[in-house]
Amino acid sequence: MDNTGNITGNRNGTSWLHWPDQIIDAVCKAILCVTCAAMFAILLANVFLRYLFGTSLEWASELPELLFPWFVMSGVVLATSHNAHIYIGFITDRATGAARLALAFLRAGLIIVTYAVLAWVALDLLPIVADERTPVLGVPGSVTYFVLLLGFLLIGFKELSILIKALHGIRTPSEKVAYE
Template sequence: MDRLQDLVEAVARLVVQGSRFVTIVTGIALTLVTTANVVARYTLKSGGFSFAQELPMLIFPWFILAGIVLAAYAGGHMAVEWLYDKLRGPYRLIAFSVANGISVATFLVLAYQASIVAEIASIERSPVLQLPNSIGYYSLAIGAFFVSIVTVAATLRVLRLGWDRRVEPSAEEVPL
């Protein structure tokens, strides 16, 4: 059982590293595209870049979903702290496990449904870049699946090592 938990934790760490990378790259890309378009709007006769309205719409979902994965890993997403504070001992662990189990199941269903919608949306293309409209739906499917992975890892870590091993970010922290 320890090997499975170690494997899940290793996969979760890879997911977090990938999510950090996606957050940084997409954040920079969003900033550069938006800034370049503002500059172009005032300096070019064309009034800006035609792709600059589509590109952020395609990049933004990846930025948001990567951030959600990071928040889930850090324990800062959909927290129910008031309930945990009222429970002690095994009841706290049971509530934590049930809440995380519901989250995992919900995110897996969301990932599956988003992939179905992505297949449907892949027929349509964006007007300028001619990219499939499924890109945003795939970000949701992948992000929801990754949230499931990091939630399972967090649950197994707490069940294996105790309540003190649960990550609790303060309001001032940014889990990057």
């Protein structure tokens, strides 16, 4: 056990529960940093060009629009990692024993099913929006919907991971704060 009373992954053979989440979190953090910096740099460059030279970059409005969904979905997936996105665990946190486990299953099931349906809808829309292209860069509209699909799948995976960890007695970051 660690100093917060949690069972650590290394002692009871559950270290495998953490590495997929850590990889996804690292990738999402990198996407957040890159997309935020890129959007800021593009918009800043366009503002300077507009005010200093009276011109602008043609693609400067399109690229941030294409990067923004990556920025948002990576943030949502990270929020899910910390049980901060659609957190309805306040009910589960107050329950104990079998009731806590049953509520955790219900909560995870609802969220996983919801995001599976959203992913299915996004998948169905991919061929429809593939014909739409941005005016300057010519990027298909399916790129944005693919980001949504990927985000929905990762949120479902993260929720499943939270449930599996709960079954192994590993608390989420929000639960650690609530109980300390």
